[in-house]
Amino acid sequence: MESCPQCHANLAAEPPPGRSTCPQCGAPLPAATAPRSGPPPLESYSAASAPGERTWLRIGFWLLLLAPPLAVSALVAKPGSAMDVLPLFLKGIIRQLIPVPAQIISVALAGAAGAAYCLARLHTRPARPVNTFGIVAAYTCAILLFDFCLTIMIAFVGCLLR
Secondary structure, three states, X not given: OOEOOOOOOEOOOOOOOOOOEOOOOOOEOOOOOXXXXXXXXXXXXXXXXXXXXXXXXXXHHHHHHHXXXXXXXXXXXXXXXXXXXOOHHHHHHHHHHOOHHHXXXXXXXXXXXXXXXXXXXXXXXXOOHHHHHHHHHHHHHHHHHHHXXXXXXXXXXXXXXX
16 A cells, blocks of 8 residues: 555555554555465365366366276287387387386376366365375275276176177
């Protein structure tokens, strides 16, 4: 605040440290808004609020929940089939650097963590950002269990169709 709201006296020259009235006219001064120190308000950590953001989080959740079991089933059925889209020189490098079991675990874990993040943003309001990590970790474990069961069901149906 640089001037009195009533008489427009310049208050920048002599800042009123604890004064609540104008030194010239005696009008009450609005409270000075000092920057807050400490954690930001809870609203800044709130769940997704914009309708467009919620829509994309829902779509992302379902894609990341259902696509990894299908990809894992494809990797188990034909381990080299996932690399057919890559150039020839990359196929050899990836096969040497990342074995098939690590590829399967990476696909499952990345999909579960992504779906868990979308779910956490949609439905939780943690008090601190650190709590978000715990919520995402708990959701990831639950989604990995669901994905494992879904992968087993896909494999079972695949065996019946042969």
